Amino acid sequence: MTAGIGRRSVIKGIAAGGAAALVAPSIGARAQTTLRINAGMQPIMNGPAHIAFREKYFEKLGLEVNFVKFTSGPAQFAALAGGQVDLAWGGVGPFLVANANGQDLQFTSVLMDYNKLEMVLVPKDSPIKSMKDLKGKKVAGVQGSDVHYGLWKLLLAHGMSKDDAQLVGMAPPQQVAAFNARDVDAAFIWAPFATPLVDAGARVIARNSDLSPGPAFLGWAGRRPWLDKNADAVSRLLRGWNMGLDKMKQDPEMAIRYTLDFTGMAREQAVAIAKDLDCFNSTAALDPQSIVHWSKGSKLHAMLGDFLKFGLDIGIAKNLVNIDDYIRTDVMQLARKG
The missing domain is CATH 3.40.190.10 (Periplasmic binding protein-like II)
Structure with missing residues (x-):
């Protein structure tokens, strides 16, 4: 992540194993420090993120976002390790396995039920x-x-x-x-x-x-050292997501239109997907009544413990790690405070 005075700019696509990049430029003529995030994104129905990008909500929060397209969560592990992306989009379980394999990753927030x-x-x-x-x-x-x-x-x-x-x-x-x-x-x-x-x-x-619960709860994960240094930038990303989510509830068609532009999927696909997709406010994991509530003893905590055991049993995870601080509630708290 870099910081600079906000000016309209374009970033070149970063080389991340053939990934494609899409950039939200910073706000012109605004005397504020603009933070930058290179964030992995899969070609799925992701209305809140696409709306926040296209409607310049990230810009209004002083954030320059570069979306980099991948086809799965595991495909982003190398890009994270090499610093080609700051955050990667995928499921809570796969990134925990990567954490158990030495990548020291943490999940920023649970944003979607897929x-x-x-x-x-x-x-x-x-x-x-x-x-x-x-x-x-x-x-x-x-x-x-x-x-x-x-x-x-x-x-x-x-x-x-x-x-x-x-x-x-x-x-x-x-x-x-x-x-x-x-x-x-x-x-x-x-x-x-x-x-x-x-x-x-x-x-x-x-x-x-x-399954109850299923494992496909999605969001962004990043390397712990980067998240420690850039909690403010991540909190702005989460606030932008919430703004996009609110707009999507008012105008579902906007989410479909912007998804088509990013993914290239057929409109019929996007409409069908939207019916079975649930998106959460970025602070939902702080709510004890939420399906994605995060605390020791919660259903999500138990599922992730089981996911890690599965990874160890079949040999795709190398080490037993403590999962208690895997999901960054401190970043969510910062986003909630605004």
Whole structure:
């Protein structure tokens, strides 16, 4: 992050493994220090963030945001480690696994419930009718992601073991290709990548929302040292998110329009996704009544402890780490104070 006097500017896209960058310029003719954040973003329905960007809410808060596009959370780990992005967007679980592998990451806030939009799909003519029918089958999915953990939990819920189905690790675009080529028996995939498959006749046999709670709670994570030094910038980002969320509630069509511009998805996809997507105020984890309340003993805390155990059991997490301070309630408190 850098600081400077606010002037209208454009930042070149940063080199992050082929990621694409989109920049919100700083406010012109405003005598204030402007803070800058390079933030990872996935090509999903993210109305509050896109509205805050396009309606210049971040600018009004003295923040210059550079969104960098990735297709999954794990794809951003290297960019975080190399300092190519300051924050990465994804699920609370995968970033905890990266933390257990030495990246010293923390989650800034829980902003989105994506569980209904992560689904196990099978071809329309497949004999597979339920999770039990996946025994001995190949399931495409992102290794170490919410869907990897979800597959394990859903198998257990149906009286099976994690070894009864084989996860074939691949990124979402490759999952679509493998699914259509029948190289796999099923895909545990998220929207928007899942949406055209469903439109073409693929059947949903399970979702992460079948779990209580599901693992797909999304937001931004960053390296602890960077977050310690830049809590003010992150609090401005969260306040901008809240402004975007309020505007989205007033004008849902704006969220769809700006999502299409960033992601390139079809309008029908965005409309369908919006129906199953829940977004939270950036301070929701401070609320004991919220589904994403964060404290020792909360449901979210228990789920993340289980996610870490899963990672250790299958060998994708190397170390047992203390999760009590994993989600930064201090940054949320700062955002709440404004």
